[in-house]
Amino acid sequence: METSIESETQAQQAWKLRESYRGPSLHDSLLKNEFATVEHQQDALNRNLRRMLEHCYDAVPYYRDRFQQAGVSRRQLRDPASLQRLPILEKEDVEKQFEGLRAQSLMSNQRALGSTRSSGTTGQPTLVLQTDASIGMFRWLKQRELRWYRYNPLAAMLSIRPSIELPRLPDGNLLQNENYLKVKSWPYLGGLFETGEAWAFNNTNSIKDQVKLLEKIKSQYLLMQSAGLEYLSMQSISEDAISILEGVHAISQTLTPIMRSQIEASLQVPVHQNYGLNEIGMVASRCTEGGRYHVHSEHCLVEIIDSAGNPCRAGEYGKLLVTSLTNSAMPLLRYDADDMAEALEGPCPCGRTLASFGAIQGRYRRIAQLPEGSFERWAAIQLTLYKLAAENKSAVSKYQAYQNQEGDFQLRIDCDEEIFSKITQQVEQDFKLAVDEPDCPDLEVVRTNEFHGEQGRKFQNFISEFIPDMDR
Ligand SMILES: [Zn+2]
Known part of the structure; x- marks a missing residue:
């Protein structure tokens, strides 16, 4: 099954920017990019990569040292292959080299904007400084993937996840079990686009209570961790609630092919997935048509390498490395995401020309x-x-x-x-x-x-x- 710039443009019509929104808008240019020629994609990627590599050479001590150790001059950064001259960046490096990775200046059109945290290797969270560009991309990429999933933005969405990841109560407290929270618009996207209502519920509620809520509110979309969806698929759910459901989004945990089949057969809707890292943001989203993860190459670059450090051939599984292209405050280049994924080549059956990879086989350490x-x-x-x-x-x-x-x-x-x-x-x-x-x-x-x-x-x-x- 194929999609096209025409059908995506048609689907985009459903997404209305809020009249009150005054900022830049990226959703139409992201759409156009999805169908650009492969050469155009490559040129744009090379340009963005070169800009980032030169920034790292000029303003980030950690990378300047690494390039010098590898004998790479600033001039050689014009060659995109100079990225591969850098060592892999491990999570431990990010923790230990915080000062060295911190840029002494930002790219001219960016400003510092907070930081993200993810669980660290020593119990302390790993802190990554961000910019308006790196943080700001998330919402636009989120909208892109929901358009791919053909979500109707005016429908209702239910999120069942850990309370810390849900919207806060009006008094700032976390949502407690046995209560749900109803908000006027979808998380992340409500500030940009007109959306339907969203509901939030803790995933520590019993599965029976989760089913009850789904039957009560009859939402079109459901977002849950993969294991939670798996348990839900084993329950008796009213025909009404099942027939209204249009899509589910599995997050955070490994979803094996047999889990996917089970959930899709039982809930009778497609299971959607993306791939992201707190440290970098949204990396890739899985297209429904071809079942591949398309890399959001306006935001980052993905490599899949074998144990010797060489690029994997199509069909091989290897270590997934991510390079940020939008964070000039603390750029992560060749960051080891600790995941294994399948390398793919050639066009995706969906017709989109963004780079892609295949199945994600869970955390690298888990498999190996x-x-x-x-x-x-x-x-x-x-x-x-x-x-x-x-x-x-x-x-x-x-x-x-x-x-x-x-x-x-x-x-x-x-x-x-x-x-x-x-x-x-x-x-x-x-x-x-x-x-x-x-x-x-x-x-x-x-x-x-x-x-x-x-x-x-x-x-x-x-x-x-x-x-x-x-x-x-
Ligand atoms: Zn595709």
Whole structure:
């Protein structure tokens, strides 16, 4: 399926800038860019990259030193390949080299605008200084992706996520469980565009209460963490609420292909995803037509490299590096996002010419260290649960698979008592058959409503002792 500049322009009509909005508007130029020739895209990218590299050479001590160590002169920065002469920038470097990475001056058309924080490697948050350009891009890129998803901006949106990520109450406090918050416009976009109402609800509310709210407000769009959507897909939801739902957005956590299939089949709508980092902002959004992540190349550049540091060939998975093109206050170049993604080449079936990559395989450290067969076994557990949940809607509220240091598994599951022995029997059987090996790790199935990391933003439906540190 293909889209075109004409159909995107048509879809753009639904988005009306607020009359009160006085700032610059980027949405139409972003649209045009999506269908520019590949050569035009490359030229624009090279120009923006060169500008950033020269800025780093002139104003950012950390990079000036690195270029000098690599023997790269300022003149050589005209060659876009000079980016690859820089070492990879790790999260630890950003923490340790804060002063060196801080620009001594900004690009002429930018001004400093606050900072972003993400969880650090030592318990302290990683701080990245930002500019009006780097922060300001987020809203325009958000609108771009919602246009790609064909969201109707005047419809209602429900967000179910950790309270810290939801709009604050009028008194400035965090939203408490068992209460919802209704606001007049969509988060982030309400200041720019006319939008419908938005509703907010904590993801620590019980899954039953989440279903109740969805049935009550009947929103067209739903935004949730991937695992939350997975649990929701196992519940009995009224036909009314399902038929009104038009799209769901899975955020924050790994969404495996089988989770996607389960959610799409059960909620009968497409699951949308983007890829972003607190340190950089919105990096890429997944197009519905081709299933690829298109890089927002007006904002950043993505490389996917193998373990030797060379660019991956199409179809290979490698480390994902992101280079910011809009943050002159504290530029992150070749930043290791700690994720693995599939390199792709050639045009996307959707017709957009923005650079793209394929599936994201979760946090790099998570994948690289797991014993062989771990993912197959986790998938077997999931598929069995989905099957049983389809036959017994709402019988399973939540689950979590846990792998200990010996490689053995525990499945923690919050389910109705009547179905527990059936689940145990079926899961044990399918777990054994998941991998064709004589030595199968143990699996223990426990009925409980206590889960690891439950209250935090770091909750995962699969955790393993082989993973040294949890996701941010
Ligand atoms: Zn595409």
